[in-house]
Amino acid sequence: MIVATEKKEKSISSGIKLNFGSIIAMNFGFFGIQYSFGLQQTNMTPIYSYLGANADQIPLLNLAGPMTGLLVQPIIGAMSDKTTSRFGRRRPYFLIGAIMCSICLFIMPYSNSVWMAASVLWILDAGNNITMEPYRAFVSDKLPAEQHALGFLTQSFFTGLGITLANLTPGILIALGILGINARSANHIPYTTYAAFFIGGVVSIGSIMFSCLTTKEAPLSPAEIQRIRQHPTGLGSIFKDIFAAFKVMPTTMRKLGVVYLFNWYGMFIYWQFITLCLAKTIYNTTNPASDGFASAQLLTGTVNGGYNIVTFLVAFPLAFFARKITSRKVHFLSLLLGGISLMALPIIHHAAFLFIPMIGLGIAWASMMGTPYAMLAGSIPKEKTGIFMGILNMFIVLPMLLETVSFKYIYRYLLQHKPENAILFAGALITIGGIMVLSIKKTTRKL
Numbered sequence: 517m518i519v520a521t522e523k524k525e526k527s528i529s530s531g532i533k534l535n536f537g538s539i540i541a542m543n544f545g546f547f548g549i550q551y552s553f554g555l556q557q558t559n560m561t562p563i564y565s566y567l568g569a570n571a572d573q574i575p576l577l578n579l580a581g582p583m584t585g586l587l588v589q590p591i592i593g594a595m596s597d598k599t600t601s602r603f604g605r606r607r608p609y610f611l612i613g614a615i616m617c618s619i620c621l622f623i624m625p626y627s628n629s630v631w632m633a634a635s636v637l638w639i640l641d642a643g644n645n646i647t648m649e650p651y652r653a654f655v656s657d658k659l660p661a662e663q664h665a666l667g668f669l670t671q672s673f674f675t676g677l678g679i680t681l682a683n684l685t686p687g688i689l690i691a692l693g694i695l696g697i698n699a700r701s702a703n704h705i706p707y708t709t710y711a712a713f714f715i716g717g718v719v720s721i722g723s724i725m726f727s728c729l730t731t732k733e734a735p736l737s738p739a740e741i742q743r744i745r746q747h748p749t750g751l752g753s754i755f756k757d758i759f760a761a762f763k764v765m766p767t768t769m770r771k772l773g774v775v776y777l778f779n780w781y782g783m784f785i786y787w788q789f790i791t792l793c794l795a796k797t798i799y800n801t802t803n804p805a806s807d808g809f810a811s812a813q814l815l816t817g818t819v820n821g822g823y824n825i826v827t828f829l830v831a832f833p834l835a836f837f838a839r840k841i842t843s844r845k846v847h848f849l850s851l852l853l854g855g856i857s858l859m860a861l862p863i864i865h866h867a868a869f870l871f872i873p874m875i876g877l878g879i880a881w882a883s884m885m886g887t888p889y890a891m892l893a894g895s896i897p898k899e900k901t902g903i904f905m906g907i908l909n910m911f912i913v914l915p916m917l918l919e920t921v922s923f924k925y926i927y928r929y930l931l932q933h934k935p936e937n938a939i940l941f942a943g944a945l946i947t948i949g950g951i952m953v954l955s956i957k958k959t960t961r962k963l
Contacts, residue, residue: 522952523699527864532658532660532734533659533660533662533663534659534663535659537563538669538731539659539663539666539667539670540649541726541727541730541731542654542655542658542727542730542731543655543667543670543671543673543674543722543727544674544723544726544727545614545647545651545723545726545727545728546651546670546671546674546675546678546723547674547677547678547719547721547723548614548617548678548719548722548723548724549614549617549644549647549648549651549678549723549724550674550675550676550678550679550682551678551679551681551682551716551719551723552617552621552640552644552678552682552716552719552720553644553675553678553679553682553719554678554679554681554682554683554820555621555682555712555713555716555825556581556637556640556641556818557679557682557683557787557820558577558682558683558791558813558817558820559709559712559813560577560633561574561578561624561639561787561788561789561792561825562633562709562791562804562809562813562816563624563627563633563705563709564577564630564633564676564802565626565791565804565809566703566704566705566840567628567629567630567633567703567704567705568630569630571792571927571933572743572924572927572928572933572936573630574660574788574789575784575788575920575921575923576920576921576924576926577630577633577634577637577922578637578784578787578788578916578920579917579920580634580637580638580640580641581637581641581784581913581916582784582913582914582915582916582917582919582920583584583638583913583917584638584641584642584644584645584913585641585645585909585910585912585913585916586720586910586913586914588642588645588646589645589648589649589905589909589910589913590649590758590903590906590907590910591751591754591755591758591906591911592609592645592646592649592650592701592754592902592906593649593653593901593903593904593905593906593907593909594754594757594903595609595754595782595902595903595908596609596650596653596902597651597653597744597757597900597901597902597903598744598747600736600741600744600745603825603959604732604733605654605657605733605736606650606651606653606654606657606902607650607654607728607733608735609646609647609650609704610647610650610651610654610724610727610728611724611725611728612643612646612647613643613644613645613646613647613648613724614643614647614720614721614724614725615643615721616639616640616642616643616646617644617647617717617720617721617926618642618717618720618721619717620636620637620639620643621713621714621717621720621951622638622713622714624636624637624640624713624715625701625705625709625710625713625714626703627703627705627743628703628938629920638711642757642961645909647724648909649902649905649906649909650796650902651671651844652668652671652889652905653901653902653905654733655667655668655671655889656889656893656901656905657733657734657898657901658731658733658734661893664889664890664893665835665838665839665843665886665887665890666832666835667890668886668887668889668890668893669831669832669834669835669838669882669886669887669890670832670835670886671825671832671885671886671889671962672827672828672834672881672882672883672885672886673828673831673832673882674828674830675824675828675831675881675882675885675886676824676825676826676827676828676829676831676878676881676882677820677824677828677829678719678824679820679824679827680821680822680824680825680827680828681821682712682716682821682822683816683817683818683819683820683821683824683944684817684818684821685707685708685711685712685715685817685819686706686708686711686712686814687814687817687818687821689708689711689712690708690872694711694725695707695708695711698807698810703800708814708926713774741919756906757900757903758903758906761900761903761904761907762907763916765904765907766892766895766896767957768891768892768895768956768957769892769895769896769904769907769908769911771952771955771956771958772888772891772892772908772911773911774952774955775847775888775949775952775953775956776888776910776911776915776948776949777914777915777918777949778915778945778946778948778949778952779851779880779884779915779945779946779949779950780911780912780913780915781918781919781942781945782855782858782941782942782943782944782946783843783881783884783942783946784915784919784958785919785923785938785941785942785945786858786939786942788938788946789813789843789935789938789939789942790819790820790939791813791816792812792935792938793810793861793862793935793936793938793939794812794815794816794819794867795808795809795812795935796817796934797862797864797865797934797935797936798812798865798867799811799812808903815870817872819874822870822871822874822878823874823875823877823878823881824878824881825878825880826875826877826878826879826882827878827881827882827885828882830878830879830882831882831886834850834879834883834886834887835886836884838887838890843887843890843891844891844953844954844956844957846883846887847883847887847888847891847950847953848950848951848953849950850879850880850882850883850884850887850950850953851859851880851883851884851947851949851950851953852947852950852951853876853879853880854876854877854879854880854881854883854943854946854950855880855943855944855945855946855947855948855949855950856943856947857872857873857874857875857876857877857880857889857943858873858876858878858939858940858942858943858946859939859940859943859944859947860872860873860943861939861943862936862939862940876889880946880950888908889905889908891956892904892905892908908910923938926941
């Protein structure tokens with residue numbers, strides 16, 4: 517077991533330098549958050565399909581993620597900036613969000629209609645979003661600027677590990693002979709999906725509890741506590757703070773917003789249409805009731821698990837290269853490689869060769885989940901970390917929200933209702949996002 521003991525080497529303005537074991541322990545909760553996210557990535561489109569949804573309904577049914585992120589994360593980030601409870605500044609939000617996620621993961625497989633599944637997804641995503649930005653602010657609070665890349669890319673490591681295991685769990689259960697590929701409940705959802713969600717419910721709360729019990733938050737000074745308590749409270753004050761933060765948003769963050777427009781619109785398309793694409797390109801079927809479609813769902817788990825294996829393998833090397841050649845160049849090269857790899861995926865018609873584009877996508881995903889936060893952390897006021905991390909997430913969910921309302925028409929009229937064209941389109945967007953990274957220049961934190 518990793519013991520989160522702080523290596524008190526030197527104190528600098530943005531935190532105390534920690535040893536590697538402490539950084540691993542403080543980020544372990546991200547494993548559970550991303551295990552939950554991985555279950556959504558791989559299983560929500562098939563669940564909707566089993567319950568009778570049409571392909572062009574999928575974007576709208578996935579509206580929960582972007583809407584809860586848009587509404588919840590900036591508010592929770594701002595609230596955590598003002599929290600001075602005896603349980604900590606950020607940790608209470610981890611626990612509340614993790615409990616919500618675990619309950620929803622246990623309920624999801626029992627959905628008996630499309631709208632029940634969509635409703636549970638709304639609550640599940642709200643729980644994830646309550647947890648997410650205080651967690652990122654927690655890392656920024658705790659670590660000095662020189663360790664931001666390592667801290668946030670450690671989250672990429674656990675992102676890769678969590679999503680990998682979430683995606684591979686059904687296949688592992690089948691390989692071990694515990695459950696059969698075609699064994700389904702009355703609502704047509706495979707029992708392997710039930711098992712994966714139940715395991716996710718345990719992992720979600722367990723990993724967060726580990727980080728909370730092993731890692732103390734950076735204590736606030738008496739002056740910081742006094743300033744927070746003197747600040748107006750209430751929802752109106754929170755919205756005022758968010759609006760004020762928009763007005764003083766650093767240039768780095770504005771330009772990251774443009775990058776995010778392309779790469780997150782593209783990733784949302786990928787998650788929604790990868791199963792449909794593989795069913796068509798590998799198994800030559802579009803029928804959700806067919807064995808080929810069920811095999812495509814399992815293959816999606818393997819494919820997504822594959823790129824997330826790459827993610828946790830390359831997370832620490834990316835942190836090394838970020839220190840050597842800058843986070844900006846690492847992010848540019850990673851997105852470029854990921855976009856090109858995704859554009860190549862639809863031309864592959866043998867499952868054995870799918871590992872090739874997954875290498876590039878895994879590198880891009882590792883960078884998406886860590887590098888932008890390292891780029892931003894040094895350019896925002898320390899006392900506003902939660903707000904700005906929440907606003908940055910708005911730049912993630914706004915493209916997703918745009919996708920839910922616009923992609924239906926792009927898919928129908930421009931992409932000829934072909935899922936393979938949707939994946940090609942997603943790759944092109946991520947490539948453009950990579951090119952846009954080159955416009956970002958380095959800025960420093962305003963203290």
